[in-house]
Amino acid sequence: MTGTPEAATTRDGEAPERSPPCSPNYDLTGKVMLLGDSGVGKTCFLIQFKDGAFLSGAFIATVGIDFRNKVVTVDGARVKLQIWDTAGQERFRSVTHAYYRDAQALLLLYDITNKSSFDNIRAWLTEIHEYAQRDVVIMLLGNKADVSSERVIRSEDGETLAREYGVPFMETSAKTGMNVELAFLAIAKELKYRAGRQPDEPSFQIRDYVESQKKRPSCCSFV
């Protein structure tokens, strides 16, 4: 298959970005995909970032794929992030595979209260290595960190897995907003750095940046 398929739905009536990388409203664009099992909180994560709100109530699984745009300013550059929210359900996997190739960054989520969502991260990484660009930026996120009483995955387990794959890691909450903006800002910084590093500019290390900036849950119950 060539290029990104056209069949995506939009919530905002926005058109997927197909224009050249520069426009008066932003300096560069980046395609980011949210991946992970159904129910880990991908849609809530995106809504929290885009609108600063938490979608509570009945869980409505994403069908296929959806996207939102948001412009963030990092180090003086306006980066337009086009964020694709994928369906975690297995039956939509072949649809979402087609979108991996154009993505510059992937946020891979598991749910700290759901062991199988963590166990499946290795399978997600195998899919990523099969379908995504070799230099895609990957970040591992343990979501629902606000639900400490139901935690079954220790923060150290997420850290160990992330270290094994050489990717940045943090725990997040789409409910409280903890580390949500940071995840996207770190991606935007990395994309800006890749787009054009000035000779006198120090190199950007996304893992170090995330480690220095991330908030830890105030109360952690370890199992």
Ligand SMILES: Nc1nc2c(ncn2[C@@H]2O[C@H](COP(=O)(O)OP(=O)(O)OP(=O)(O)O)[C@@H](O)[C@H]2O)c(=O)[nH]1
């Ligand atoms: N407490 C808490 N609940 C969350 C959080 N994120 C999501 N949820 C809840 O988890 C459920 C699933 O969230 P979604 O965002 O729809 O999950 P998803 O990963 O997009 O699921 P699919 O669309 O099926 O792939 C919903 O009931 C949310 O309210 C979080 O950070 N904390």
